Structures are given as C-alpha cells and as structure tokens.
C-alpha cells in the first residue's frame with residue numbers, strides 16, 4: 191500500500207506547484223479571453239469569442255512578424271550554436287566545461303541589462319557606429335537600432351545558450367567510434383558528419399528549436415529596446431493591452447492565439463522531422 | 475630469434491598483407507608520455523588468420539588502430555600489400571574493422587548499416603543490393619534488413635558488424651575482441667562461425683583477443699604481446715608447446731615453470747640432477763653451473779609410483795592434491811626441488827587413480843618437452 195503511494199508522493203510537490211501556478215492562471219486567463227467589459231465597470235464572462243477574431247485581424251501584422259522573427263532568430267541560433275557546440279564537444283578536450291561556461295557567462299547578467307547594453311553598443315553614434323561613421327566607412331544616416339535586424343540580432347544573442355546547450359549535449363553523446371566506423375567504411379570527414387554525426391545530433395537541434403522558437407516568438411523585451419515603433423512583436427501588443435490599456439480579455443485572447451499557433455507549428459515540425467524516431471535515438 | 479625466421483618463412487616471398495616495421499606508439503596524456511607500443515615487427519600473410527593475444531593494456535588495440543589508420547605510429551612503418559600507408563587516412567585504406575563495441579549506426583537499419591561502405595565507394599545501386607543480400611545470407615540475417623541495431627540481440631548485432639565490414643571485400647579485416655560482449659555459449663558458436671566465414675571469403679583476419687583459448691583454436695599464427703612488445707610469434711602449437719618466455723608460459727594455458735642448476739652437459743642438452751636418481755634434461759646451450767629456467771606442460775608429464783628407467787627426465791615428489799576432472803585427473807606434486815608441479819593424466823582406463831594424496835611418486839617426461847626459456 192505504502193509502496194504504491196510513493197510515486198504519487200514524489201510528484202506531489204511539483205504537481206501542486208504546477209496546479210497552483212500554471213493550471214489555475216491558465217484557466218483564469220482562458221475565461222478572461224472570453225469576457226467583455228473594462229476595469230472600471232468590471233468584466234463579465236459572456237463567451238465573447240470575437241475577442242479572438244478581432245485580435246487576429248487587428249494584430250495580424252504583429253503576429254506574422256513575431257513568427258517571422260522567431261524563425262529568423264531560431265535559424266540564426268542554429269547556425270551560430272551548432273559549430274560552437276560541435277567544436278566544444280569534439281575539440282574541447284579536457285577544457286570542455288570551461289568553454290561551455292564561457293559561452294554561458296554573459297547570461298549571468300540580467301536579460302534586460304544585456305539588451306540595453308546592446309542598444310548602447312549599436313546606438314547611432316555609439317562606440318561601434320560612431321567611429322565608422324566619422325571614418326567615412328558608413329553613411330551618416332546609417333542606423334542599426336530600430337530595425338528588424340537589430341531585433342532579430344538581439345533575440346539571437348539572448349537565446350543562443352538555449353540552442354547551444356541541447357546541441358552540445360546531443361553531440362557529446364555521439365560515440366566517437368561512430369565517426370571512426372564511418373571513416374573506416376570509406377566516408378570522408380564531410381560524409382561522416384552528414385551521414386552519422388549530424389543525424390545523431392538532430393534530437394539536440396530539435397530540443398534547441400523548441401527552447402528558442404517558443405520564447406523568441408513571445409519575446410517583447412528585444413523589440414521594445416532595440417526595435418523602435420515599426421518592429422513591434424505580438425509580445426509588445428499583449429504587454430501593452432495588459433499593462434497600459436488594461437484590456438485583459440483582448441490580451442488573454444491574443445496570448446492564447448499565439449500559444450495555439452506555436453503548438454500547431456511545433457506539432458507540424460515534429461511530424462515533419464519524424465521526431466519520435468529522432469527522440470528514440472536520443473534515448474537509446 | 476627463431477620465431478622471426480619462422481614468421482618470414484610462413485609468409486614466404488610473396489608480399490605480406492600487413493607488415494609493421496619497428497612500430498612505436500607513444501601517447502601523451504596530462505604531460506606524461508605513455509608508451510603503448512614499444513617496437514613491434516610483424517608480417518601477416520595473405521589470407522592468414524592472425525591473432526594478437528595479450529593481457530589488458532598491452533597495446534593490442536593500439537597496434538590494430540595503427541593498421542586501420544586511426545592512430546599514426548610515433549616511429550616505424552606500416553605497409554599494406556607492400557605500400558607504405560603512414561599518413562593515409564582510414565577511409566583510403568583497403569581494410570575494414572569490426573569494433574569491440576560494434577559501433578553500428580543506431581539511426582540506420584541493418585540494411586543501411588551493411589550498405590554504408592559500398593554506397594560511400596559509389597558502387598552501383600543494384601550491385602549494392604545484391605552484395606548486401608548475399609552478405610546478410612552468409613551471416614544468417616536475411617529477413618531482418620529493416621530492423622534497427624537496438625532491436626537485435628548481441629549476437630545478431632555482432633554479425634551485422636561483421637557483415638558491414640566484410641561486404642566491402644576488404645583485403646584484410648581487423649577484429650578487435652569482436653566476441654568480447656557475448657556470453658560463453660554464443661561466443662563459442664561465433665568462433666566456429668567466424669572461422670567458417672574466414673575460410674569462405676579467404677580474407678586476411680587480424681584478430682585481437684585476450685582469450686588464449688580463442689586465439690589457440692582459431693588462429694593460423696599468434697603474436698603474444700606484453701607491455702607494448704611481442705613476446706613470441708608463432709603457430710598455436712609452437713606458442714603452446716614451446717613458450718619462449720616465462721610470460722608466454724604463464725599466459726597460455728597451465729604451465730610448470732621450473733629452475734635448476736646445470737650439473738653437466740650431455741650432447742646438445744644441459745642436465746640437472748637435483749637428487750639421487752633424479753634427472754632433468756633441458757635442450758639448450760646452458761653450461762655446467764648455470765641456473766636454467768624451463769617449462770613443461772602438465773599433460774606431458776607422467777605420474778607413477780616406481781622409479782622410471784631410461785634416459786628421460788625423472789623427478790621425485792609427493793602428491794599434495796588429486797582432482798578428478800572427467801577426461802583427465804589433475805595431480806599437484808611437491809617435488810624434491812620444492813617446486814609444485816601440476817600434472818594432467820588422461821583417464822584412459824576406468825582404473826583407480828595412480829596415486830593418492832600423500833603418496834610418494836616419480837614424475838617423468840620426454841626431454842623434448844622441457845623448454846629452456848628466456849627472461
């Protein structure tokens with residue numbers, strides 16, 4: 191009897207935590223998304239699903255932009271993280287953990303502070319652009335801040351470790367004798383990588399994509415600090431509706447819309463990659 | 475050394491499939507030099523089943539990795555079919571390896587695993603299909619083409635690894651303790667299987683093992699390695715019956731290593747006379763007064779209660795242990811020279827044991843079975 195209870199006791203703390211701080215707010219927000227009213231007169235649950243349709247049509251630009259930035263930043267993260275993780279895993283030698291730590295070092299600084307320091311760095315007359323402009327290498331009206339590029343760059347920078355870590359873990363688990371076996375079977379370095387190492391590291395890439403694409407698409411700090419007015423993401427809208435306009439139903443409806451889009455996207459992504467298979471390899 | 479001469483005659487004048495000349499490999503780890511192979515010379519003939527036998531850490535894997543091209547020798551040369559291959563990467567060497575851990579690709583099916591090498595070599599599709607099919611038949615895996623390696627038993631995985639290497643028809647196959655992960659029964663079955671396959675395909679096999687029985691039963695020739703050097707190189711019979719060093723005598727089977735002071739010389743042999751009526755003849759060049767060490771295999775010795783006559787070796791002793799082992803009986807005999815000698819006596823008749831514990835006995839053997847050994 192006691193034995194059978196043990197597993198339940200083990201999930202109790204975590205389960206309670208999730209129930210109170212995740213499920214309850216989710217239910218509350220879901221009901222908000224179907225309410226009408228305002229802060230002064232209060233909100234009432236009227237199953238007002240138009241919150242969704244109106245939200246989507248009003249903020250379609252920002253939704254699309256969020257997903258686009260999400261895809262771009264995630265792709266950039268893969269391109270930057272993979273070679274770095276590869277190098278650390280296969281060439282890092284005894285100092286692997288040191289290199290990994292160095293990669294993660296910037297993230298001991300607050301997220302917002304880091305983003306602001308980028309703003310400072312990339313300012314129109316800042317320490318990077320200023321000298322280049324006065325040297326005549328860049329036109330005077332050239333700017334980085336307040337462009338989509340700055341937002342994607344900031345997002346990439348801020349979420350890079352979430353890509354590096356899972357890819358590193360996956361590569362680290364690839365048995366080096368696999369590479370030797372491939373070479374023994376007449377594969378050159380490139381073939382050994384493409385046919386053996388890369389497929390075996392896909393679970394890490396998959397996990398990395400999950401861990402970056404979702405938060406990147408919902409991010410609002412980078413767009414606020416680096417993006418200016420023309421590059422707002424859906425996160426900015428939700429934040430504004432919530433904190434400035436106190437339009438809780440609309441904010442909640444947009445949040446759920448974003449969540450639904452991301453879930454569907456990830457589901458399709460998993461199907462396309464044949465993730466079950468990929469994950470099975472990872473847990474072999 | 476006589477062994478090297480024999481090695482040369484064994485390969486004859488034809489080109490050796492694999493030849494190592496004074497090969498040295500020193501690793502550097504944590505600022506320390508680790509000598510793994512200290513100077514190995516060997517020539518392996520075309521189609522030979524050649525074993526590298528030795529205890530853990532003696533440099534077997536390192537030697538093999540230098541042949542395969544995964545490690546480059548610190549000094550010395552490696553020849554494959556007469557051409558110097560130092561600096562040639564593994565994918566350009568016409569030999570394949572079966573890894574100790576199999577190293578099957580987990581994300582590929584059995585078929586894809588076996589076809590991997592042929593596809594990399596650009597063999598036409600239909601030929602790949604045909605050769606893979608034939609190979610899977612040889613290793614008895616037909617019908618399991620679509621399985622992933624983890625869906626196979628240990629023995630089946632082993633056979634996939636073998637098929638994946640053999641299908642390329644390499645000029646030599648390197649096997650690093652390929653049966654190490656299997657249980658005894660399967661291991662023995664696979665030994666027979668491997669030997670059959672090797673005969674069928676006629677490819678040179680270089681086989682690494684630390685199991686002396688495996689090496690003795692399967693090999694054409696064996697190199698016994700110890701501490702980065704080859705202690706002895708020869709046929710299983712030579713290695714077993716005439717161990718050249720104390721190490722080989724101790725490592726292969728049960729052997730009695732005895733020593734004594736030479737009292738006189740007689741023709742081409744040294745004679746040791748430990749006591750009245752006792753006589754040990756050791757062929758060799760030792761002269762009177764020298765201390766010689768020699769070995770005698772337990773099954774070459776006879777136990778009897780009366781003093782033997784004739785010119786053979788004779789030694790007196792007391793039986794300390796008698797163990798009946800079915801096909802033979804194991805006697806431990808404390809000799810007058812204070813050494814304990816192990817004797818195996820075939821149980822040819824169902825008569826009682828020749829001696830019991832505590833009996834005084836005479837040990838005798840043909841002088842041809844005493845071998846003086848080096849250090």
Ligand SMILES: Nc1ncnc2c1ncn2[C@@H]1O[C@H](COP(=O)(O)OP(=O)(O)OP(=O)(O)O)[C@@H](O)[C@H]1O
Nearest residue numbers: 501503508510529530531532533534535536537684
């Ligand atoms: N990459 C390496 N770096 C440092 N030392 C190594 C390396 N590879 C092998 N050695 C050392 O070289 C020696 C020989 O190793 P090797 O793997 O050849 O032994 P082995 O005969 O195959 O042993 P086993 O039967 O245990 O597989 C060992 O002392 C080992 O510690």
Ligand SMILES: [Mg+2]
Nearest residue numbers: 534535536650
């Ligand atoms: Mg080894």
